[in-house]
Amino acid sequence: MENLTFLLNHPKKSYFWVICDESGALIEKGQSKSLKDIVSQKKLNKIEGFIFSPLLSNKKIEVPPARKSQILESIPYLLEDNILGKIKDYHFVMTNRNESGEVNVSLIPKTFMDQEINHLYEEGIHIDSLSLLDTGFKINKSESFLVIFKEFSIFSLGSEWGWCSETETILSTLRKSLDEFNCTSLNVYKLDQLEEIDWQKYIQSDVIVNCIEVNNELDFLEKALPFLKQNLNILQNQYAPRIDWKELLINWRYALATASLVIAFYFLQISLEINQNNSLASELEEKSKSLFYADFPEELQSNDIQKALKNKLRNLSFSESEPFLITVQNLTQVISNNERVSLFSINYDMNRNQFMVEIQCSQFEDLEAVKSTFLQGGYQVEVGSSKRVGNSILSEILIRKS
Helix, strand or coil, rough: CCCEEEEHHHHEEEEEEEEEEECCCCCEEEECCHHHHHHHHHCCCEEEEEEEEEEEEEEEEHHHHHHHCHHHHHHHHCCCCCCCHHHEEEEEEEEECCCEEEEEEEEEHHHHHHHHHHHHHHCCCCCCEEHHHHHHHHCCEEEEEEEECEEEEEEEEEEEEEEEEEEEHHCCCCCHHHCCCCEEEEEEEEECCCCCCHHHCCCCCCEEEEEEEECCCCHHHHHHHHHECCCCCCCCCCHHCCCCCCHHHHHHHHHHHHHHHHHHHHHHHHHHHCCCCCHHHHHHHHHHHHHHHHCCCCCHHHCCHHHHHHHHHCCCCCHHHHHHHHHHHHHHHHHHCCCCEEEEEEEEEEECEEEEEEECCHHHHHHHHHHHHHHHEEEEEEEEEEEEEEEEEEEEEEEECC
């Protein structure tokens, strides 16, 4: 299976992309103003991306010990004095609280999300994960990354923190950033057409600099790919990945077609029972036999068409769709059994066979009850962010079959 990774350079309005196989070997690469054509031509297993933009930012804040859902509720109040505009105009996601009692929060204007992310969805491009390049590196202890693209650059500490700004601003604060986070090594990706940098002006002499020159953003993506990681996926809440129902139905077309035929025959047989005293009953029965054995020639001929239909329904297998249908059935049952719980939204990731569900409940005990029910049913359950909406609680739950 092939995987696509892209870098959106927002100032340039350009996508730089690479397609690799499961082992990570490069198959194809390119640059385009849209991903629509390349995605429509390929059967891709996974699509993930990184955004390079000075319009997006990260904030590192100290928070008290609490559940992630409670911390998430407090974020707007902790940030409102440190951002431009109103907090309600921002979409934000955060990391888990670290040992120092801090979380890193990625802040993205909702106008950006609406324009860029919804545009991709409208083009039929369903992304699995998307992160700011600022937070998109695999980081070892005391390590840092610097990416210099002419006017703008980023400094990254992976999921811990990162920022994108004008190159001169980044360089002028580099020494302070390295000191603050006790970094002893700096991995630099720099466009080869830029002038050489006198690192002694910007960093301590004991910091090890590993400089890699790149031709352009595409060359950077190819060379940096082994070190990139989706540390903080911004596709959450209302921007969570959407289900490609068209592709889903195509994959299930045989199972659905078979089920439709069997159900049609079943209702035809019911009509026979209703009209068994009618003179047309025998004619209809012969017709149903003829249709049934024409569509299912592998079935043994039998005079008892009802028995043949019931056996076909009993033996019908939905193969890959079965886990999906079973989970939907279980979810429906769990929700309907608790009057204080309602389904707000549901997203299905076919590649990972997992559900991201948003439920609305009256209290956290209801959320724990839902979680406990699925755990007892042999599912893996992760409770994500929660927020209070009026008198209710809106919570995310990730559900996958063990």
